[in-house]
Amino acid sequence: MTIRPRLKAILEENGTKQRWLCEKTGLDKNAVSRLVLGWSLPTLPNAYKIARALGKSVEEIWVWEDDGE
Numbered sequence: 858m859t860i861r862p863r864l865k866a867i868l869e870e871n872g873t874k875q876r877w878l879c880e881k882t883g884l885d886k887n888a889v890s891r892l893v894l895g896w897s898l899p900t901l902p903n904a905y906k907i908a909r910a911l912g913k914s915v916e917e918i919w920v921w922e923d924d925g926e
Contacts, residue, residue: 861920862895867911881910 868875875889882889884903891897892907898919899907908915 859922861922864918865893882906
Protein backbone atom coordinates (compact mmCIF):
# COMPACT_ATOMS: atom_id res chain seq x y z
CA MET A 858 0.00 0.00 0.00
CA THR A 859 1.06 3.56 -0.63
CA ILE A 860 -0.14 6.83 0.78
CA ARG A 861 -1.25 9.51 -1.67
CA PRO A 862 -1.13 12.93 -0.03
CA ARG A 863 -3.95 15.31 -0.97
CA LEU A 864 -2.85 18.20 1.25
CA LYS A 865 -1.76 20.44 -1.62
CA ALA A 866 -5.03 19.89 -3.51
CA ILE A 867 -7.12 20.53 -0.40
CA LEU A 868 -5.30 23.78 0.36
CA GLU A 869 -5.81 24.92 -3.24
CA GLU A 870 -9.51 23.93 -3.23
CA ASN A 871 -10.06 25.94 -0.05
CA GLY A 872 -7.92 28.88 -1.15
CA THR A 873 -5.88 28.29 2.00
CA LYS A 874 -2.24 29.31 2.32
CA GLN A 875 0.48 27.26 3.96
CA ARG A 876 1.13 30.17 6.32
CA TRP A 877 -2.43 29.91 7.68
CA LEU A 878 -1.94 26.19 8.26
CA CYS A 879 1.29 26.90 10.14
CA GLU A 880 -0.50 29.37 12.39
CA LYS A 881 -3.43 27.02 13.08
CA THR A 882 -1.30 23.95 13.80
CA GLY A 883 1.86 25.41 15.32
CA LEU A 884 3.99 23.59 12.74
CA ASP A 885 6.93 25.44 11.21
CA LYS A 886 6.83 26.53 7.58
CA ASN A 887 9.50 24.04 6.46
CA ALA A 888 7.58 21.10 7.91
CA VAL A 889 4.33 22.24 6.28
CA SER A 890 6.08 22.79 2.96
CA ARG A 891 7.53 19.26 2.99
CA LEU A 892 4.09 17.83 3.77
CA VAL A 893 2.39 19.87 1.03
CA LEU A 894 4.97 18.78 -1.53
CA GLY A 895 4.59 15.14 -0.46
CA TRP A 896 8.24 14.86 0.52
CA SER A 897 7.40 13.61 4.01
CA LEU A 898 4.53 12.23 6.05
CA PRO A 899 3.36 13.75 9.33
CA THR A 900 3.47 12.17 12.74
CA LEU A 901 0.05 11.00 13.88
CA PRO A 902 -0.44 13.95 16.27
CA ASN A 903 0.50 16.42 13.51
CA ALA A 904 -1.79 14.68 11.01
CA TYR A 905 -4.68 15.17 13.44
CA LYS A 906 -3.75 18.83 13.99
CA ILE A 907 -3.79 19.44 10.25
CA ALA A 908 -7.02 17.52 9.72
CA ARG A 909 -8.74 19.38 12.52
CA ALA A 910 -7.58 22.77 11.19
CA LEU A 911 -8.91 21.92 7.72
CA GLY A 912 -12.15 20.33 8.92
CA LYS A 913 -11.23 17.04 7.25
CA SER A 914 -10.41 13.53 8.40
CA VAL A 915 -6.85 12.26 8.28
CA GLU A 916 -7.99 9.70 5.71
CA GLU A 917 -9.28 12.47 3.41
CA ILE A 918 -5.87 14.16 3.43
CA TRP A 919 -3.59 11.11 3.23
CA VAL A 920 -5.29 8.44 1.13
CA TRP A 921 -4.19 4.81 1.39
CA GLU A 922 -4.05 3.14 -2.01
CA ASP A 923 -3.67 -0.54 -2.80
CA ASP A 924 -0.65 -1.26 -5.01
CA GLY A 925 -2.20 -4.53 -6.13
CA GLU A 926 0.28 -6.60 -4.15
